[in-house]
Amino acid sequence: MDEKEKLQTDATDNKEEGDKSESTKLIEHANEAAERLEKANAKQEELLIKQEELMAKQALGGRTEGGILKEKDKPISDKDYAKMFRDGEIPLSDVLPK
Numbered sequence: 001m002d003e004k005e006k007l008q009t010d011a012t013d014n015k016e017e018g019d020k021s022e023s024t025k026l027i028e029h030a031n032e033a034a035e036r037l038e039k040a041n042a043k044q045e046e047l048l049i050k051q052e053e054l055m056a057k058q059a060l061g062g063r064t065e066g067g068i069l070k071e072k073d074k075p076i077s078d079k080d081y082a083k084m085f086r087d088g089e090i091p092l093s094d095v096l097p098k
Helices: 002-061 078-087
Strands: none
Touching: none
């Protein structure tokens, strides 16, 4: 019976060591994942601070997020219109009624 008891105790010791190594591996993986998350959170915080600074600069800079307005065309005087027509800058189709 001594040999059987030794074999049983050796088997239980091996199981405990195997369980410890598996649980240790799981803990190590969890710690690595936690470190990656902490790094990602720190980087995200830096990016958020930069974005807030840019938004503050835009608000204080007097710029809008909308498009730029086109400048209105200046009205052409009669003399300039006649000159442009003589020079061929204005086609005859624009002058004749449809």
